[in-house]
Amino acid sequence: MSLGNGQLASFWYDNWSPLGHLINHIGPLGPRALRIRSNAVVADAIVNSTWSLPHPRSAQEVELHAHLTTIPLPLHTDIDDTYECVAGDSPGCGFIASTTWEVLRPRDQVKDWVDVVWFKGSVPKHAFTMWTATWDRLPTRERLAAWGMPIATTCPLCARGNETRDHLLLSCEYSLQVWREVFIRCTAPSTMFTTWSELLSWIRAAGSKELKLLRKVATQAFVFHIWKQRNNLVHNQLSIPSSSVFAGLDREVRNIISDKRKRKTFSNLMSLWLR
Known part of the structure; x- marks a missing residue:
């Protein structure tokens, strides 16, 4: 409140002095x-x-x-x-x-993974799911059980381990089958990821800008589609083979690249993806 004649400013409840209210x-x-x-x-x-x-x-x-x-x-x-x-x-x-x-808005230091999650040409729904996964905030069964929900923590896709983010997206046998198809097109790592930081390092370690961008697009599509299938299985009891998940992922990656083909950074990605 900027004080003028004092006829409007509340003595007790307006901020008319440096002392606040x-x-x-x-x-x-x-x-x-x-x-x-x-x-x-x-x-x-x-x-x-x-x-x-x-x-x-x-x-x-x-x-x-x-x-x-x-x-x-x-x-x-x-x-x-x-x-x-x-x-x-x-x-x-x-x-x-x-x-x-x-x-x-809350302020924090810029994360070293920001360029992997948010980049020009990313699909908003993919980037958001990737961002949530990178923060390890996906409501996996182990997280839900930790909140007190009386549910089994077994991975719904493979039933061979507790459903954590790293298990579901990195080491689950169902997910690995989809990863193998992605690796054919994005160059496989020397060893399979065991931690989320190793996945992010693999994306950044691409030998060219085009391959790095393709890995970003493909990884975000992978995370989105695996999480989507996980939810379909848990909530709708809809089970489909991993090949069908990759077919949907493949189709979406092609659509993303085709839609942005006039951008210089995306112009050569289709030739890298089609193997």
Whole structure:
């Protein structure tokens, strides 16, 4: 609140001083201590061009009195109180959603996997699933059991281990059958991945920019389709062979490359994928 004539600014509940909302700074007993009613405006605290406040009895009240001495009285009667939207160091009279979001959103260091998850040409639904998997936030059976849900933790695709992210997407025999088809087109690693970081390293270790981009696209499509089939099996009891999962993955990768073929980075990917 930018103070003008004090007729609009709430004494207790508007942010018209550097002390913030005075009801929080002084405390809930502030209206009784300062003898200013809770619904008073700033102008109500001024009598005959002086602040009508009792002698301060706390450090918070001393701070308030110190600030009030910096405000020249009488207030400007021809200037109305106005609200300003302040986001960080960018004050203004209007609300700007983008600026406010940049101030409010949590900040963290840039992750080393950001280029594998978010890149130009990625499919939003694939990137989102890949992002969730990279954070290890997919609601696998082991995670659900850890939350207290009374369910079996066995992998629904192979029934040979607990369903964790790394098992489901890296070591499950069902998933490995799909991986083998992907590797034919994206060059297989020397040894199969055992951790998620090894998968990310394999993507980055491509010998060319085209192969690196193809690995990104194919890996994200793989994660999306395996997770989709897992959900179909768990929730709809729909079981299909791994070859059918790869057929759907193959068709989607071809569509992605074909749709973006006019982009320089995607122009040669179809020849790499078709083997």
